[in-house]
Amino acid sequence: MKTELLSSEIINKIARLDIKTSCFVDGSLAGIHRNRHRGESIEFAQHREYAPGDEIRRIDWKAYARNDRYCVKEFEDETNLRAWLCLDQSGSMGYSGEGRPSKMRYAAQLCAALCWLLLDQGDAVGIQCFDERPRTFLAPCAQKAHLWNIIEVLENLQPKGSTSVTAALSQIAERFSGRGLIVLLSDCLDFKGQFTSMARILRKQRQRMVVIQVLDPDELTFPFQELCLFESMENEGEIEADPRGMKQQYLLEMKRFCDDLRLELEDGGVDFAQVQTDWPIEQSLLALFGGRR
Amino acid sequence: MNFLSPMLLLGLLAVAIPPILHLIQRRKPKHVRFPAIELIRRSQRKTAHRFRAKQLLLLLLRCAFLALLALALARPIIREKEAQLVETQDVLSNTVWVLDASYPMAYRLEGESLFEKGQRLVEDAMARHKGLGALILAGTDGPDMGLTEHFEEAQLALRQAKTGYRTDDLPMAVARAYSLLSSGTSGSKRVVVFSYPAHLAQLPPPPDASIECIPVDVSDGQPLENTAIVDVSLTPASDVGEGFWRIEGRVARFADTPIENWPIHLECEGEVLARGFLSLKPGEMATKTFYARFDQHQAASAALVLGEDALPLDDRRMFLVQAEPTLRVLAVDGEPSPTPHRDELFYVEQALSRDALQGIQLSLERMDELAFAEANLNDFDVVILANVAGLNRATAQNLESFLRKGGGLLITAGSRATPKLWNAQLGAFLPRMVRDVRRAGDAAASLTGGDRKVAHIGRFLLGHPMLAPFANPSQSSLSEAKVKRYLLLDPNAETEGDVVMQLEDGAPLLLTRPLGEGQVALLTTSIDRDWGDLPIRPDFLPLLQQMMRVLTRVSAISQPTVSVGQPVDLAVALPQVERVRVTSPSGRLSVVEAPWRFEVTDELGAYKVEPEPILEAVSLPGFAVAVDGYAGDLRGKSAKSSDQAQNGSAAFLGDSPVELWHAALIGLFFLLLMESGVLAGRLKPSMKKNERV
Incomplete structure (x- = not known):
């Protein structure tokens, strides 16, 4: 199957990149991300006092020799990420400057x-796609x-919309209560105050969240010269300016909006x-997650 | 302020270009679908007022730029003296203000007359003046004031002054101003003359260089367009009908623009008799003719009236319609005949027919010699003795008395004329004694190939009143007349008089002689065809008519109207009238005696002339007084003024115009700078377009 x-x-350029979360995640498969459960990996985590039920083979006899107490070695477990x-x-993502893909297309890439x-x-x-309400949904899968x-x-x-x-x-x-990563791609022009409160809720659920604002250069440079009738792309009317x-x-307002x-x-x-x-896709990915394998 | 190229002021219409372009651009905004509409809305809310103000300023600057460019191209000028006048109002000096009050100053411009504007300017100048000053009103009988520091009296006279009818007083008034300043005053001396361009061009130069003459054009150089009736002539038009008159009005257009279908009408005693229209080119003078019938026997005041313009006084010209003077002729037929063309008076009657004599009412009465002896000559103005044999003593004495009182006598020769009897009975009033009757033709005539049996008229006394109708009598048909027989007169006569026409051999053909108040004329050939063919020549008619006029001193009505201030020679030819009474339009009475010249023509309207004391059956022609229509040309004559400027002193040269287009160009430069400044402020953000937020 081929796709544009x-x-x-693009794959050749990004193949050397990897994505790591900066927090613990819950996963069912072994992966590169740290799991909060101690497991069988080779990376030592801590000693724990022996408790009935622990396997005898996991007792650290060297530690018993030093402390005269039964201690069990624990190791960091690695698991996969659910993102x-x-x-x-929405309609505003359909804007495309001259010779450039639309914001929608770029975000899809x-x-x-x-x-x-x-x-x-x-x-x-x-x-999860959305406009004024959630649209297409595909559940996470590692295949x-x-x-x-x-x-x-x-x-x-x-x-x-x-x-x-x-x-x-x-x-x-x-739908998803465990730890994970949420990557939100939008132009963020219509983000209201509720978004921040929603982000706090997700944060409490141990969800790591990344917001990627996709903008066309026209929105940042405002290159228009003659009298224009600006029409909103999300049914917010029109204005002659x-x-x-x-x-x-305008540039001042845009800068202030982005900073805020x-x-x-x-x-x-x-x-x-x-x-x-x-921007090239790999440059954007580097800006987002950085790091090399 | 004036403009050297006023047509280029049409360029001011270009001021409309920026707003039109603005409106055109506004109608076509580019349609753009844009996501960050809220940010645009927020930005516009904050910048709309400032941007709109800037745009408006830019629009105004561009409009002002185009307007100033048009003004600069039209080359505005200002009179240097006007500028100086404004600058030197407060300077201590001796100043005489001369305000022209002639009738053209009544010209109305922008709601006020030139005179009213002049009054305002003079009053303003007086209020600012700090030195000695005097006011002279030219054209009216205002008070004659000397130089003073207190202007209350002058200001009062100025406020009460009105325009007069005279037009020629300004040079005298300016000369009076010069004399006021010359008499012993010290300090700077200035004569400021407020008038219109045509009058200002006629100012006399100052007598010395210490006096400065400042002409001020109260019209501010604006075009003074006027149409005026300059003359009216009135002649009877019996060819149109009984009692009809031909009224010819000469109308002049004193302007650089034409007029089309300008109304003109004729009115008599307030009633409109005829209407018409006139079209005149710039500077053209045209004649408008009306035919009208007035009351034949009474004098009536009539007027020719033009459609009103800025100067109404010269749009109406009054004249008097008077009964025609009557010429009463008594013709004595010495050789009557039942065959008309053989009658001695046949050609006289044809020549003096009623229709032929324009401007004079004629009554011709004919009688034979017997009846003439009993005729009352006081009933006649002219007596024609046509081929009479002689007169008895009583008749001759009666005729002499008639002549001495102013009557006229024409004697013509013929077959019944005998020298001896004529010398005896008519000798008292013959111009010369008769020697013989001679047949024409001699040996000299046969040698040159001429007709030996006829003689031609060879010499004319040019300039004699009887030959006035002929521009060149020797080329008229009179010179072709053939005279077969004529009276040979005594060559050594010492009596007064003129030989009006002579034959080729020098023999007199027509002679005149004054006798008392009267006049005698002698035609030495016959007035019928017996002795020649003079009566059948075309120019015999005007000759005989003119002889009647000269013999009786009765002339046609030729000058029914005179201009204000001009003297009038009254037509009083009646011997029984010793004094006349002239009544002005306002009822003022004046008594005039010989030589019948009336000079106080200072009122407009009809003047009545009557004998003093009143005599029954004697009516004298009156006259009307109107303004001088030619003075209605208010336009300046640049050539004249420059000549005067050359002849005058240096101080008089200051009327040169100062061009202001330099100032307009400097204004343009500053406007460009301002526009650039506004544009730079607007372009500043776009110059940083590569900068990203």
Whole structure:
């Protein structure tokens, strides 16, 4: 199966990347992520006093010789990651600058690359699309073949409607109670105050959350020169404006908006990254997760 | 302020271009679907007012730029003296303000007359003045004031002043101002003259360099367009009908623009008799003719009235319609005949027919010699003795008395004329004694190939009133007349008089002689075809008619209207009238005696002339007084003023215009700078377009 979302060229570039969470995760398969349960790995964690029921072979006799007490060695266990990719498919994600993919398309490419990476390192990946309410949902799965299910979903996405990120996150919180990683891809232009409170709830559930803001360069540079009738892409009406007179103010407002968003998310323990649709995919991934295998 | 190229002021219409472009651009906004609409809305809320103000400022700057460019191209000028006048109002000096009060100053411009504006300017100048000053009102009988520091009296006279009808007083008033300043005053001396361009061009130069003459054009250089009736002539038009008159009004257009279908009408005693229209090109003068019938025997005041313009005084010209002067002729037929063309008076009657004599009412009465002896000559103005044999003593004495009182006598020769009898009986009033009757033709005539049996008229006394109808009598048909027989007169006569026409051999053909108040004319050939063919020549008619006019001193009505201030020569030819009484339109009475010249023509309207004391059956022609229509040309004559400027002193040269287009260009430069500043402020953000937030 061939797809434009994930070309071999992209795979070659990202093959050397890996994704690690900075916290403990719960998983059913062995993987590269640390599990809070002590297991049989070679990495020593701590000594624990022997208790009835422990296997006799796990007693550290050298420690008994030193302390005259029965101690059991415990080792760090490694498990796989369960990750959710939440993708915004609202109307505003359909914007595309001249010669560039739409924000929707770029976010889908980013999703596909993330999926490949996670599945490649044995993690389970699920996807949740949303606009004003949750749409397509695929449960996390660690099988590599699951990649194609996700890509099929991503290929068929159409930007429409307004945005309500809290509804999508609520659904994830209801369906998935264990530890994991939530990657949210959106332009974040319609994030309201509820999003932060929802992020705090997920944080309490030990969910690690990453927000990726996908923006077109036009939104950051406002290159328009003549009188324009700006129409909203999410049914918020239209406005006639002369860009020459307000460009400076717009850039100021955009900068302030992005800074406020970053601060708010960081306060809520949410990682934040901003990518632009003219960046190469691997550059965006590096900006997100960094690190080399 | 004035403009050298006022047509280029049409460029001011270009001021509309920026708003039009703005409106056109506004109608076509580019449609853009954009995600961050909330941020745009927020930004616009904060910048809309500032941006709109900046845009408006930019629009105004561009409009002002185009307007100033059009003004600069139209080359605005200001009179240097006007500028100086404004600058030197407060300077201590001796100043005489001369305000023109002639009737053209009544020209209305922008709601007020030039005179009212002049009053305002003078009053303003007086209020600011700190030195000695005086006011002279030219054209009215205002008070004659000397130089003073207190202007209350002058200001009162100024406020009460009105325009007069005279137009030629300004140079005298300016000369009076010069004399006021010349008499012993010290300090700077200035004569400020407030008038219109045509009058300002006629100012006399100052007598010395210490006096400065500042002409102030109260019209501010604006075009003073006017249409005026400059003359009206009135002649009887019996060819149109009984009692009809031909009224010819000459109308002049004193402007650089034409008029189309301008109304004009004729009215008599307040009633409109005829209406018409006139179209005149710039500077053109045209004649409008009306035919109207008035009351034949009474004088009536009528007027030709133009459609009103900015100067109404010269749009109405009054004239008097008067009964025609009656020429009463008594013709004595010395050789009557039952065959009309053989009658001695046949050609006289044809020449003096009623229709032929324009402007004079004629009554011709004919009688034979016997009846003439009993005729009362006081009932006639002219007596024609056509081929009479002689007169008895009583008749001759009666005729001489008639002549001495102003009557006229024409004597014509013929077959019944005998020298001896004529010398004896008519000698008292013949211009010369008769020597013989001579047949034309001699040996000299046969040698040159001429007709030996006829003589032609060879010499004319040019300039004689009887030859007035002929521009060149020697080329008229009179010179072709053939005279077969004529009276040979005494060459050594010492009596007064003129030889009006002579034959080729020098023999007199027509002679005149004054006798007392009267006049005698002698035609030495016959007035019928017996002695020649003079009566059948075309120019015989005007000659005989003119002879009647000269012999009786009765002339056609030719000048029913005179201009204000001009003297009038009254037509009083009646010997029995010794004094006349002239009544002005306001009822003022004046008594005039010989030489019948009336000079106080200072009121507009009809003047009545009557004998003093009143005589029954004697009516004298009156006259009407109107403003001088030619003075209605208010436009300046640049050539004249420059000539005067060359002849005048250096101080008089200051009327040169100062061009202001330099200032306009400097204004343009500053406007460009301001626009650049506004644009730079607007372009600043776009110059940083590569910077990302």
